[in-house]
Amino acid sequence: MTADELDRRAASHPPRLATWLASLRMPPADREFQLGDLAEEYRMVVVPDFGERAGRRWYWRQALRCLFTRRSSGGVQPPSREPVGRSAWAGDLARDIRHALRLMRLTPLATTASVLTLALGIGANAAMVSVAKPVLLDPLPVSNEDALATIWLTYPTSTGGTARNPVSAGDYDAMRGAPAFERVEAFARFPAVRNLVAGGEPRLVTIGSVTAGFFSALGIQPVVGRTLLPSDDATDANPIVMTEALWRSAFGADPAVAGRPVHLDGTAYVVVGVVPDWSGIGTRPADAWVLLDLETHIRQRLRAYYLGVIGRLRADASLEAANEQLATIMARLVTLYPESNGNPPIGALAVSFREELTGPVRTTFLVLVGGAAMVLVIAGINLAGLHLVRQAGRRRELAVRHAVGASRGRLGRLLMIDSIVQSMAGGLVGLIAALVTLAALRSMAPEGNWYQIPVRPPLPVALLAVGLAVVVGAIVGLVPAVRAASISGLSAVRSRVGLAERTGSAGRTVLVAAQVALTLMLLIVATLVGASLGRVLGVDPGFRTDGILVADFTLPGDRYPNADARTRFYDALVERLETTPGTGRACVASDVPLADEVGGMTWVVDGHPTGQMVGSVPKVVSPGCFEVLGVPVLSGQLFDSGAPRRELVISQSMARTLWPAEPADFSPVGRRLRMGTPDGWLWTVVGMVGDIRNTSLESSYARQVWIPHSSGLWPPDRLLVRGSGRPAQLAPAVRAAMTDLAPTVALANVRTMDQVVAGATASRRFVLVLLAGFGTIALLLSAVGIYGVLAHSVEQRTSEIGLRMALGARGADVARLIAGRLAIGVLGGGLLGTAAAWAASTWVASLLYQTSATDIRVYASAGAFVALMGCAAAWLPTRRAVRIDPLGALRQE
Numbered sequence: 001m002t003a004d005e006l007d008r009r010a011a012s013h014p015p016r017l018a019t020w021l022a023s024l025r026m027p028p029a030d031r032e033f034q035l036g037d038l039a040e041e042y043r044m045v046v047v048p049d050f051g052e053r054a055g056r057r058w059y060w061r062q063a064l065r066c067l068f069t070r071r072s073s074g075g076v077q078p079p080s081r082e083p084v085g086r087s088a089w090a091g092d093l094a095r096d097i098r099h100a101l102r103l104m105r106l107t108p109l110a111t112t113a114s115v116l117t118l119a120l121g122i123g124a125n126a127a128m129v130s131v132a133k134p135v136l137l138d139p140l141p142v143s144n145e146d147a148l149a150t151i152w153l154t155y156p157t158s159t160g161g162t163a164r165n166p167v168s169a170g171d172y173d174a175m176r177g178a179p180a181f182e183r184v185e186a187f188a189r190f191p192a193v194r195n196l197v198a199g200g201e202p203r204l205v206t207i208g209s210v211t212a213g214f215f216s217a218l219g220i221q222p223v224v225g226r227t228l229l230p231s232d233d234a235t236d237a238n239p240i241v242m243t244e245a246l247w248r249s250a251f252g253a254d255p256a257v258a259g260r261p262v263h264l265d266g267t268a269y270v271v272v273g274v275v276p277d278w279s280g281i282g283t284r285p286a287d288a289w290v291l292l293d294l295e296t297h298i299r300q301r302l303r304a305y306y307l308g309v310i311g312r313l314r315a316d317a318s319l320e321a322a323n324e325q326l327a328t329i330m331a332r333l334v335t336l337y338p339e340s341n342g343n344p345p346i347g348a349l350a351v352s353f354r355e356e357l358t359g360p361v362r363t364t365f366l367v368l369v370g371g372a373a374m375v376l377v378i379a380g381i382n383l384a385g386l387h388l389v390r391q392a393g394r395r396r397e398l399a400v401r402h403a404v405g406a407s408r409g410r411l412g413r414l415l416m417i418d419s420i421v422q423s424m425a426g427g428l429v430g431l432i433a434a435l436v437t438l439a440a441l442r443s444m445a446p447e448g449n450w451y452q453i454p455v456r457p458p459l460p461v462a463l464l465a466v467g468l469a470v471v472v473g474a475i476v477g478l479v480p481a482v483r484a485a486s487i488s489g490l491s492a493v494r495s496r497v498g499l500a501e502r503t504g505s506a507g508r509t510v511l512v513a514a515q516v517a518l519t520l521m522l523l524i525v526a527t528l529v530g531a532s533l534g535r536v537l538g539v540d541p542g543f544r545t546d547g548i549l550v551a552d553f554t555l556p557g558d559r560y561p562n563a564d565a566r567t568r569f570y571d572a573l574v575e576r577l578e579t580t581p582g583t584g585r586a587c588v589a590s591d592v593p594l595a596d597e598v599g600g601m602t603w604v605v606d607g608h609p610t611g612q613m614v615g616s617v618p619k620v621v622s623p624g625c626f627e628v629l630g631v632p633v634l635s636g637q638l639f640d641s642g643a644p645r646r647e648l649v650i651s652q653s654m655a656r657t658l659w660p661a662e663p664a665d666f667s668p669v670g671r672r673l674r675m676g677t678p679d680g681w682l683w684t685v686v687g688m689v690g691d692i693r694n695t696s697l698e699s700s701y702a703r704q705v706w707i708p709h710s711s712g713l714w715p716p717d718r719l720l721v722r723g724s725g726r727p728a729q730l731a732p733a734v735r736a737a738m739t740d741l742a743p744t745v746a747l748a749n750v751r752t753m754d755q756v757v758a759g760a761t762a763s764r765r766f767v768l769v770l771l772a773g774f775g776t777i778a779l780l781l782s783a784v785g786i787y788g789v790l791a792h793s794v795e796q797r798t799s800e801i802g803l804r805m806a807l808g809a810r811g812a813d814v815a816r817l818i819a820g821r822l823a824i825g826v827l828g829g830g831l832l833g834t835a836a837a838w839a840a841s842t843w844v845a846s847l848l849y850q851t852s853a854t855d856i857r858v859y860a861s862a863g864a865f866v867a868l869m870g871c872a873a874a875w876l877p878t879r880r881a882v883r884i885d886p887l888g889a890l891r892q893e
Contacts, residue, residue: 121379122430143219225273266558423473516829563712636687
């Protein structure tokens with residue numbers, strides 16, 4: 001300590017009025033000692049650390065506390081280096097907490113930086129754990145989930161592998177005979193869209209179909225009434241159960257809804273109960289469920305694969321035993337029904353119900369939770385750097401405390417409590433950040449998932465967040481506490497802080513390296529996912545997406561009982577829309593590409609010697625759909641409204657699969673196909689069009705067969721309209737046309753084709769947004785951390801730098817002195833982060849499309865960006881060091 005500093009401290013007198021007020025309630029015997037201790041702490045600790053103005057405010061608070069707190073007499077007890085008894089320990093702890101809170105008030109900028117740094121990490125983790133908890137940790141909302149299995153059909157592929165397929169009615173009927181299963185239930189994989197009328201205006205709802213024992217097999221408990229029962233199969237009442245959401249929106253949550261009649265497209269049904277919204281878990285999202293009638297399909301053994309099957313194992317049965325029994329059953333069916341089950345030979349596979357639900361998204365959630373955890377670690381590293389810097393500034397304060405009687409353990413505990421209190425504040429702010437994050441995630445998350453993003457963090461997650469804050473605070477405060485235990489009072493008071501800077505520089509270099517490594521790893525993963533999304537969006541779907549409006553509707557069976565009546569309505573609706581100003585072409589279709597999951601249909605070349613069946617995606621459309629979607633015609637012609645019902649248009653890939661021996665420029669026009677089986681309905685191919693991506697942009701081109709709407713197969717329930725302006729502007733005209741032609745038919749889910757494409761890529765966008773957010777936070781935290789380390793280094797080594805420059809050091813020498821260790825930390829962290837990202841490439845690969853998880857270009861660009869970030873963060877402190885005035889620095893010394 002210099003002489004000037006000692007003189008300035010000696011001249012720092014506490015406010016006299018405050019001293020007089022403090023003395024009024026002090027015992028006379030202790031007054032001199034207590035006032036002396038207060039004044040010494042004011043001059044030696046508070047003023048040097050926080051300044052004259054803040055010190056005077058602190059002194060006034062102590063004086064007022066003395067004035068309004070009763071003091072006992074009896075003299076001043078000598079200081080004790082170790083607390084005596086539980087009450088003394090509790091008193092010391094309370095004083096340490098008050099001291100930490102006081103320090104936070106006196107250093108608002110440093111406190112804000114620490115709290116916000118940790119809040120970012122805690123908030124990200126609380127939000128992500130809240131989202132991932134239902135998938136990764138929580139039991140499924142079903143009864144005894146370990147006994148549930150999902151059953152698929154299997155068949156060999158041309159590449160030697162095995163593919164899965166939905167189940168036909170006949171195969172499902174045979175599966176019910178497996179002794180390992182207590183029960184086997186089925187649901188239709190493709191819900192229907194119906195007009196629901198319940199005493200008011202019709203509304204379009206999604207109706208699922210399940211077998212009578214489906215809900216009881218899952219263990220679903222109704223909210224109101226009951227679920228579907230096997231006894232319902234023998235009645236003609238047409239029972240229906242609905243979700244809570246439909247119950248609340250359509251019936252006002254009426255508890256007496258059970259027994260009320262409703263109409264679906266003119267057919268009467270009776271509401272028997274209300275079930276939770278998640279009751280269709282493992283199926284497709286639906287608003288209500290009715291009984292699935294399979295008897296006709298079971299008798300006819302149609303090759304219509306549209307069923308999902310769920311089985312509940314008996315208590316003494318295993319999944320392996322069930323698969324052995326299913327293999328025996330399917331082998332018998334191959335022998336009994338070679339036409340439907342023998343070409344190719346069809347098998348069956350039972351897999352864990354939970355695995356089927358969570359498997360496709362588990363890796364994604366693990367990557368996201370890992371990214372959030374990295375943000376928390378980076379925040380903790382940044383917080384550790386801030387605390388080390390603060391401890392260097394408090395070195396004299398700690399030395400004075402040690403000199404006047406505080407033990408080294410007492411000093412360590414003081415710093416530990418300081419760190420934990422700040423971390424708990426960061427944890428509480430982090431919970432608020434988690435609330436905001438969850439609200440944003442709910443608005444961005446893809447629709448149709450069986451799990452829901454919560455509105456707020458669940459209580460266990462909130463407690464985990466607070467616990468993480470305490471743990472991080474304890475870990476961060478550990479190093480300063482250990483260093484405080486080694487303080488020697490006299491040497492610490494006399495030493496320069498530059499010595500502490502030199503002894504701690506290696507530790508800060510390690511912190512910088514760790515921050516850079518984690519940041520680079522996050523950026524590499526986010527860049528890979530971004531590159532993958534770019535490739536997905538760059539895929540040609542095979543059809544135009546601009547300028548198209550899409551809407552859902554369905555025709556009631558009582559008013560349109562046959563194909564001719566429906567076809568007349570479709571033609572009238574299309575004609576009405578095409579004559580409306582602002583619209584171009586319009587059509588109806590059974591599905592919308594990239595929006596609807598469609599079942600498969602098999603076809604056989606007429607007269608083929610082996611009767612080989614080829615699967616395809618059937619699309620029932622009116623003639624204008626080819627023009628609306630811009631699907632190119634490669635050969636032949638398109639069917640029109642007056643065409644015979646047995647005409648087809650097939651895609652190019654379908655033609656090449658049906659006739660593989662024909663040349664590449666082959667035209668299938670005039671060839672004939674059988675539907676389903678070698679003796680099925682006979683159809684004539686009149687044209688060939690280009691392939692489209694039907695289920696997703698990532699999937700390969702599927703084989704399509706376009707069927708005229710006049711055929712009566714799968715009545716179209718999608719309306720597509722192309723206009724000359726913005727598609728959204730067509731909505732009023734479309735609604736008006738539908739209302740004029742069919743007032744009781746509801747039009748719902750009006751959207752543009754661009755929105756359909758965005759929905760098809762929503763899950764990838766969701767992952768990219770989260771990883772990009774984590775990477776951005778990590779980058780900012782790392783930049784702030786590097787800047788803080790160098791800025792503190794320059795401040796503490798000002799005298800040393802001035803002396804070096806006075807002895808002839810150049811600016812480049814000073815820059816190397818300041819940024820040299822930083823360069824080592826950034827380089828080491830870059831190598832470590834690259835190696836970690838490479839090691840995690842196997843996990844990341846499952847998130848990517850046509851992008852290598854070890855793409856050198858991505859690794860190099862992310863590394864270069866992090867290096868530029870380090871240079872930008874180091875520029876201002878290094879520039880300041882280079883511009884230090886040697887004479888001014890030496891005068892300060």
